[in-house]
Amino acid sequence: MIYPPLDHPAWLVAAFLVGICVGSFLNVVIYRLPIGLSVNDPKRSFCPGCKSPIPMRRNLPLVSWLVLRGKCADCGGRISIRYFLVELLTGLLFTAAWAVMMSRVPAGQFVVADLAILPVWFLIAVMVSITFIDAEHMIIPLELSISGTVAAVLAAVLQPQLTDLAGWQIVAPDWLGGLKFSALGWVLGFFGLWAVVLLGKMAFGKVEWKHEQPVAWRLEDPETDEDPILFHMGEETLPWWDIFFRKSDRLVIDADTLVVDGEETEAGQVVIHGAGVKLPDGREIAIENLKSLEGTAKRAVIPREAMGMGDVHLMGVIGAFLGPFAVFFSLMAGSLLAIVGALLGRIGFGTRLPFGPYLILGALIWFFGGWKVGEWYLAAFR
Template sequence: MYALLQDTLRLLRAEMPWLFPLCFGLFGACIGSFLNVVIYRSPRGLSLSDPARSFCPRCEKEIPWYLNIPLLSWLILRGKCASCGGRIPFRYWLVEAATAGLFVAATMYYAQEDLLAQLMLCLWLAMAVVMIAIDAERMEVLPKHALLATAAGLGFAAFAPWLIDGTALEASDGLMWSAAGAIAGFILMKAVAFAGKLLFGHRRIRHEEPAPWSLRQCDDGEDIILTLPDGPMSWAELFAEPGNRLILEDATLFIDGAEVPGGTLTFTADSVSTETGTAYPLEDCDTLSGTFRGLRTSRAAMGSGDAWIMLAIGALCGWEGVVFTLIAASLLGIVGGLATKVGRGNPMPFGPYLLAAAIIWVFGGSSLWNWYTGYFT
């Protein structure tokens, strides 16, 4: 029965070559609309099904279906909420367009492959769009998204096993190589992050005279800003990893205007401890301020989220794809950093570049890599 279905699909492709790209494009635009819900709600801990309808982040009114048509509604409304007139970020339209385009590319580039392989690839691409958007906006990667992409990569390897290393493979061999690629990607990125912390994860500042510092809540209530003489620092970026630490030396400490014993202050993501061992939860403090002479930070040069991303990439692309992705992402990161904020003290997420490089691998980069490696062997 399944073989008959595949034959029917091949006949449809031959008779109406426009049909599958059109269907996958429309399907991708609808999926992209749902991905916008995932991108907004998941990192905030909100339910994906309650409320069932999308709502405006500003006025929180639900959006009726006729004003939530993928791709068209944002353009017709000119990027504004119909209820309150608030701006709807361009990212919403871009996610829908990118998902539709990637789905079309999947069915056209892999037109000869099993339909289930194409669907598995589309699922991986959808999760890639989610991880790119969340990491770019919040510098955060949720492992559940990476694990779903990893499962999709394993499924793709089972239905199109020869693509994992360019040779004829059985489904079981494809799964084995896919799993090996996932493990290789995860371990490699963990090793890179560890080396980066040793080389670049420590920072020291020393002032001759006491310098002021303070903590304040952002206007959106979602982050804390540490204000220092040389500029503000994002709390979420400082403590992106659980083991990160910020230490102020020869410091004074005022909590809600009252001075407490200072000395050496050790900050974690949710508390500050004095050298006497007393810890003050940040959630119990309205304001913190004081002075300091020395500052030390110990933080990872790369987040653990990048390792989860490489797990998903390895499952889809294999170990050669992992190597290609790391090299290509580094080059893309250099270009992107020079074009945006590198050298200005601003953090730059690496995950979007990793996923962009993996997408390049999926749509032709593997052929280029095989030609390059074959040319020099």
């Protein structure tokens, strides 16, 4: 059988169809992974509302959501437009990636470099998943970063030009050169951003809530298994995962009054960590054994991060995928885009913002042509 050349427009259609099918699976990953559910069990997708299994005939990418008008066919509950957007976005990115990748290898006969489209597609799938998970849950699952790093190194080995899109010939244009530059990109991305995190922790590691008069505070149990524990103090509210990033993080409350499991007890300093609570009388209670915790206080010290370690691992993925120069570009572009996003969203100063989506957007801009900015800058500098 004779196939059209790989730069033929027909392959763009095929890439789009593959992309929307992968996007359908990514919706499963985005929904299940952050709440600890298996992406393979149950194998069939189900309605987030009534939990009814969705048969294959009602699970066609893009089409089903449009035909059903964003509602479940069984319970009539609303199905988020996110499902449609993830499928469409993945399809478009797969198509654009095919066009970019095929433009970087000689036209005509299939060569080893063409195989790099597979790990690149995998990387795009990882980035789409991280974008929506981080935007909703403020976390970047480590398993996505690890698998993305492996795919990035494989892509760099199969097509070394990925880590040197501008063709500066920093390293030899062979598989070993691609591997070295990919490793250098990972080191620079991971450890460079880790240094930023450590400096940010030193400068902004704690925030203090103070009130002239005692205000009510309490821990609120989640309504469902998918929701976090909430900490309320006065008019402020923080979810559990916005407070505790590491085992060493502590929420310290100078309680004027204290009620534990419905019984008033000795007031004083209450220290809450990710696994439990230490009371002023010396008792320690595991979170899962605690029925209720509340009281009044004038002061609380809350740990916070300038940036999470999930962003650090993601920066390593970007560096391994696109090389050291992309690390600087993605970080700079991501920071500028985050500022614009905060201004457009009217997000107040000090409010935590998911940085992963902006880093990913910066990396994709580099991949889809932003490297020309770096090329222009270096040419002008010379």
